Amino acid sequence: MTNRLAHSTSPYLLQHAENPVEWWEWGDEAFAEARRRGVPVFLSVGYSSCHWCHVLAHESFEDEAVAAFMNEHFVSVKVDREERPDVDAVYMTALQAATGQGGWPMSVFLTPDQRPFYFGTYYPPKPRHGMPSFTQVLQGVAEAWRTRRDEVGEAAQQITGRLAEASGFGEAAGDGPPGAADLHTALLGLAREYDAGNGGFGGAPKFPPSMVLEFLLRHRARTGSDAALEMAEHTCAAMARGGLHDQLGGGFARYAVDATWTVPHFEKMLYDNALLLRVYTHLWRLTGDPEARRVALGAARFLMDELRTADGGFASALDADSEGGEGAFYVWTPEQLAEVLGAEDGARAAALFGVTEEGTFEHGASVLRWLGDGDADTAFLESVRGRLLTAREARPRPGRDDKVVAAWNGLAIAALAEAGALFGRPELVDAAVAAADLLVGVHLDERGRLRRTSRDGAVGASPGVLEDYGDVAEGLLTLYGVTGEAAWLSLAGALLGVVLEEFADGEGGFHDTAASAERLIVRPQDPTDNAAPSGWTAAAGALLTYAAYTGSSPHREAAERALGVVSLLAARAPRFAGWGLAVAEAALDGPREVAVVGAVGGPLHAVALAGAAPGLVVAVGEGDAEGVPLLAGRTRVGGAETAYVCRGFVCEAPTADAEALAASVGPSLG
Template identity: 50%
Template sequence: MPNALAAETSPYLLQHAENPVDWLPWGPEALERARREDKPLLVSIGYSACHWCHVMAHESFEDPATASVMNAHFVCVKVDREERPDVDAICMEAVQAITGQGGWPLNVFLTPEQQPIHGGTYFPPQPRQGMPSWRMVLDAVAEAWRERSGEIREQLSDVADRLSGASRLTPADAVPGPELLDAAVRGLGERYDSVQGGFGGAPKFPPHPSLLFLLQRAADERPGEDSGTAGRAAAMARHTLRSMASGGINDQIGGGFARYAVDGTWTVPHFEKMLYDNALLARAYVEGFRLWGDERLRETAERTLAFLADELRGPEGGFLSALDADSEGVEGRFYVWTPEQVRAALSSADAEAAIAWLGVTEHGNFEDGATVLEDRGERPDDETVARIRAGLLAARSQRIRPGTDDKRVAGWNGLAIHAFAEASAVLGREDLLEVARRAAAFVRRDLTVDGRLRRTWSDRETAGADTSGHGGRARHAAVLEDHGFLLEAAVALFEAGGDPEDLAWARELADTILNRFADPERGAFFATADDAEALLVRRKELDDAPIPSGGASASRGLLRLAALTGEARYADAADGWLRLAATVAERIPQAVAYALLALDERHRPPREVAIVGPPAARAALVAVVRERSRPGLVLAVGDGLDDRGVALLRGRPTVDGQATAYVCERFSCRAPVTEPDALRAALAG
């Protein structure tokens, strides 16, 4: 008989709806039952694409004997970490404090008052490799609670303060100076893998926040000159981008990046594909192409965007969360190849070219002699490459596909909107802008209920969920990262397309951040809104782990919005987060790299560019602004007849009926120009 998870919409929770465990979703019913029965909460956290989550579920949660022990002694709660990052963050910090490590599945035992008793990650069904079995853990916690629950509660009386994240930190007295940016590049260089790119060893994760920071610093590089840390930043960023693009972590056939590589060479991935990884990496590859004109980087960017549009987009225009690592119960089976499979899919000549180019061998580099494809051999001509990819993709499409987590997460959709909007501007592709606009329309229409943003949406028809357009379900209060990522996305959309409605949306998001997430006493932003569900503690999440922190994203969005509107209150709020990030930036720059990206923009000379005239006439001037990376610059476009409520366009008419550009600093503008070369000179001055 299904448990209470059958009424949920999360694919991860639904994966456990038939377990013999009496799972409840996190919420009032579970908390009240724990209080009423005076039982510990057993909170098990994961996500649908998590391989080891599937393993533990099969070994333990599907076992009736194990389930009976869980049901007898605990109130069992399943949490999708992607739906409830607030619950996950508290439990993760608790487990890291207890065990020194974290990850998913995450299994935590809490008192009825939500204080952590014990926890860990994966537990096997039988003791092995120094790990106790899951039954041993269950029995030990149940016995401890039965015999000394009062003592446990007393010992945990002050635990809330220790789990408050960055809320405990005292912000710096002032925003750090630009010297911190050079120090951060040097600090990243100390951990840099000069052979394979990236930072550290196996397992190796795409370092998106650090990459985006390094790419922005690299914009100051001047070929042929000693560019100092800008040159070092450029070298690290470009080498990492090229290494990842050529490795097995990048799907050489269908496009898109896997979550991480299990080795240090980007060869064998953990095969799950996440929306957030690919959105952030698409931005990085687009920016790399703009900096260096490297066509391989452009190809990777466009293939990554195509993967998102083709495989992770719903019919309503929103983006889905992830593709699973497993198919047919085996990790990676969908993606790997043997020589025989390649030869069966292609003509003889193309097969041999593919085998040489993609490194397919008889012994393989994965299990059972299969090969994870890499772009490290001799690449055939473009026409042959296209045929090989099309042929292998057609053959792969006949295989059983990995599962899809089809919930739409507000903030991750913001990351995708941002990527498509920026790519449309840099690559000159209107089709990419249309993808971004459709996704933004979906978020504004279907993820907003009674004027408030929700975290997740699903088109699953499930009893008890809140109704929102398209027959979908919008659930859970949005957190800071949702608002921050969407704020950046709205600004990027406005700059790419010039629609004042996008700027108005950015204002709405920014005002919500200031009104509901800001800390009026110590500055910066809480991870949850002032009216969100009360948990053990209200945290501030400082680290980029593994995606930009919500506060860092909000700060960058607020800085760009201040530049577009001239409203200092947005920049002042951003400074609060930068002062908080300064407390750790010098010691561990990789932990707050996206805040450093915002700090970099904060210290650049403010420049606003207004370009007015009919769209076709102003295109050449807009192209000048976008032809190279110009960190800190913001762009507004209009027809020169009506400012449509955009302050930067106010009082900016065309000159002699020609498309006209105004280069401004704090809304004080130079003489207008009408020729591309004149604009180029003005931007260089």
């Protein structure tokens, strides 16, 4: 027996297709049914690699008695937050305002006109730790709906009104990008929240601060700030040595449950690994740190080996859970190491990777961390990693959410294209091209509009949101800089045209949903980063880069107006404005524009791509190349490959000298 979710393209919804709950997907039909029956809507939001989402499902949604009560008293709607980030954003804002915290699974009760009136997250099957059981919550809400309908309606009206009042950020935009003083203020704010002992910001749980690290690296490149570089280097080293980083297979888990990066929440997300691949690549570009290179290539290997789909895209995530429970695939005991490596090598590996009899995780098992120093035997380490990885492959694997999300694939395209070019790995650039081909061929409709997701080459129904357009445009612009294929620049321009037409709020900012998209109770709008760059600042960054390539004043002005909100966030919440601060660094630096009249992958092109100047823009090809205004009129000097560097409407003399070009495209400490 299956329910309506059996026809979904979402792996998360398909996980619930055999529940006895009569689930509906989000849509007009579900709310029409609630109106017809005169019952409230139970909205359950989660995602496929969410551990506690699975727990709630097993404990309650698979229970026949619980499901029967839900079916009698509610219309139950299941939403994959990764497919519908707009729905998730609206009700997560309400949940956080009502309870002071948020998270998934998210459980919200709505009136049939979509207005929320009661909120929660995970509820246990029986009361514990001061929490009511899920059944008690269902019974209480059903009773309130039956006997106090007017009070419920009034509460829903008030909550919706407060959401509408809090949803606008446009008044904070429009005043232009932050100046040098604003960015220095942001640096000081970050330093106050910096964990000098463990790296990163704040306490437990601790998430990889990918966008903040990008800002710190760009700030160092522009200003020479030792403080910015120290925070970036220390955090990157701490994450790479900790349990957050998969010491065998490469890549990073979503977050650490502690402040020391020791024990991760084991799910692995595409967006984290794409962003961190780019951060470690940029750290290597700035400093030449060989460990940053190793970690970056490990993250790239993880993307290629674990998340690449048959159609050339990249899957969303690996679950935290596998047979044996959360983390079972990744953790080790001393006995298991000895079984695989032998007693002597096993003991040595246990010391190097922090595997103890007491364990750092559950049941005496330990998460692998790197406790060795730079003098460790490289050959021994590679041998150990290879043998343990082979043994681990025999374990039951975590599940994979194989839907392709446009925004996250845009991040992966940018990261793989840069890493491939900088590390001399053409297969990574080829993978970026294949992913871009998939987005253009499957996700882009005949009107030039993006769809959010696809699976097995079939596009989903959900329209693209602002982060999809911003991140895909960013990926395509980066891909153009690496490959010199002008079609990617043109496609990015088309997507940014949709951004300006469909998402602009008229006050300098952007809405997260298109003007033509489904109307929710409020239109979400948020310039702050979450686990990935906000759509607002992702769009601003792509607009700025496109303007540098084309000389388009409207795109430059739109980017600068959108960055106005970052001036406010720089002082108040710099941890949640990392990508906006990074884009502001690019705007303040120019960004520097490099036109290489010569061959793709040639010496001058390679030097230009290795430049660490914030937001550096690189065009490559001949001066008569169509569709690339930055190359227009540029010629070879004396028949040799020639580079032109411009910054702030001022251009340097053309050069054919690689050393002179390197000095013009930003500092390198390596």
